Amino acid sequence: MKVSDQKTAEGILFTDQYQLSMAQLYYRMGLHEKLVQFDYFFREYPDYGAHKAGYCINAGLEWLLDWMQDAHFRDEDIEYLRHQTGRLGARVFADDFLAWLRANGSFDAISMRAIPEGRVVHPNVPLTVVQGPLAMAQILETSLLNHLNYQTLIATKAARIRDVGRGQLLLEFGLRRGQGKGANAGARAALIGGADFTSNVGISYVLGYPPKGTHAHSMVQVFIALGASELDAFRAYADVYPDDCLLLVDTINTLASGVPNAIKVFEELRRQGHEPVGIRLDSGDLAYLSIQAAKMLDAAGFPQTSIVLSNDLDELAIWQILTQISEEAPRYGVDPDRLVGRLAYGVGTRLITSHGEPALGGVYKLVAVQNHGAWLPAIKISESPQKTPNPGHKHVWRVYDE
Structure with missing residues (x-):
């Protein structure tokens, strides 16, 4: 891959299309700068078939932070998005939204709390907690999962x-x-x-x-x-x-x-x-x-x-x-x-390749929205109970036996 193409493929556009689609919707509804909290966690230990892990080792955080520091919407990225069209040929992204992305499209306003790399971690415990403006916190999801899921899987x-x-x-x-x-x-x-x-x-x-x-x-x-x-x-x-x-x-x-x-x-x-x-x-x-x-x-x-x-x-x-x-x-x-x-x-x-379990099922879920200075819990009710996250603004504590 050419260096110029690599900067595009691995920069701020290292995300899924639906993140950008939602970000524009939040912008149109005036929600894009509302403070929110997402939790990153995994639901189950790796299952290798003949044997199963009883813990995971947290990893990937430093490289995620390095990526976040460098990633931002460049002129080239904005022009690419400007020329995206929908099913009937209409433009997908409007100029005012793209102008907002060019001016505000970085992760400078995002704050994170995380369990350090190398620590033993367990299912359904927030390993990384993300707080920040809704639009950019949403765009972060794909890259965060990519950076943390794989390295945690291999470290385990x-x-x-x-x-x-x-x-x-x-x-x-x-x-x-x-x-x-x-x-x-x-x-x-x-x-x-x-x-x-x-x-x-x-x-x-x-x-x-x-x-x-x-x-x-x-x-x-x-x-x-x-x-x-x-x-x-x-x-x-x-x-x-x-x-x-x-x-x-x-x-x-x-x-x-x-x-x-x-x-x-x-x-x-x-x-x-x-x-x-x-x-x-x-x-x-x-x-x-x-x-x-x-x-x-x-x-x-x-x-x-x-x-x-x-x-x-x-x-x-x-x-x-x-x-x-x-x-x-x-x-x-x-x-x-x-x-x-x-x-x-x-x-x-x-x-x-983490033979037997090729992917960690880590997820990034919205758990709280701040409104008028108060944190409101956000919950997903699922047909599968194990997919219902623990909502709300919270902290992680580890209690040790003596």
């Missing part, structure tokens, strides 16, 4: 993965599988939720994190295609990155080739005064391969090297791996707790 998934992984190193690997540039927001949310690092270089730079990664199978493949070997590929990587050597060992055969070749390179590194970081397993029975790889590394004198697992991991897959390790490792003379303590997890697709 990351927190669950972190928890089931027993606090071991968690790497976010989802950039190639994310929905377009939304993967940047997803990586940020994953870091809020519990990921230690991300492979996403750009967002790591923006957020002040060092990006993390190893190498792909293609590195080994190109050596083999040119007549060299997996061992040659590993040696080349170790030569370039002697103090950050973590080798992907499943390109050919994990236990017959990859791990033995990695051990040879690790021994060479040690003789040169360097300590290897570890290996990565990206296919097969990850629990069994972790046990066998740990046994081989221990026997070779590398009991501290990390074993990074990847390949369609999520909280359920990691739980299954850890359960299998606890049951099977003792049979092979491997201490399961020590093995789990050297594991790390590279989680991509199932984190960045």
Whole structure:
């Protein structure tokens, strides 16, 4: 997308058409500057099918505020709206309304109260409370939901993965599988939720994190295609990155080739005064391969090297791996707790897409209107009781047990 088009698509017009239609109606009725309150909340925890969350992690607020500070109706936006026509060719937006938008179409008059990012949150509790003039508070709805719903969803998934992984190193690997540039927001949310690092270089730079990664199978493949070997590929990587050597060992055969070749390179590194970081397993029975790889590394004198697992991991897959390790490792003379303590997890697709629950049902509901200095509750009566919001001007309190 061209930069000029991006400014249009992601600026103040990053909203739904009906928000603008309602804003013009409010203007025509003289209601556009009436002070109102909207509450943002979600109704249900994410349900992944085979398992369900029991909490969410609030995220997305900072990027929403950044967007709000920059978003305003530019001349180009007003001209675009001026040329919109309805079903029979009549103009949709009148000149006086557009003039008002050009002069007042920013979020400067909006105030917000919100639960900080990174906090545990629960259904039907206002996470963000918006107060301000009706027209602009209405226009804000779509972007607010877009910014907060997705990041809260991904932060929640990351927190669950972190928890089931027993606090071991968690790497976010989802950039190639994310929905377009939304993967940047997803990586940020994953870091809020519990990921230690991300492979996403750009967002790591923006957020002040060092990006993390190893190498792909293609590195080994190109050596083999040119007549060299997996061992040659590993040696080349170790030569370039002697103090950050973590080798992907499943390109050919994990236990017959990859791990033995990695051990040879690790021994060479040690003789040169360097300590290897570890290996990565990206296919097969990850629990069994972790046990066998740990046994081989221990026997070779590398009991501290990390074993990074990847390949369609999520909280359920990691739980299954850890359960299998606890049951099977003792049979092979491997201490399961020590093995789990050297594991790390590279989680991509199932984190960045929130596999099993692709969207958080966050909503933005009008709950109060100020009239003559008094707040009047506004309520929606629905055929579905769960869609009836808690109306009125209110505050959120969290009470802790001692």
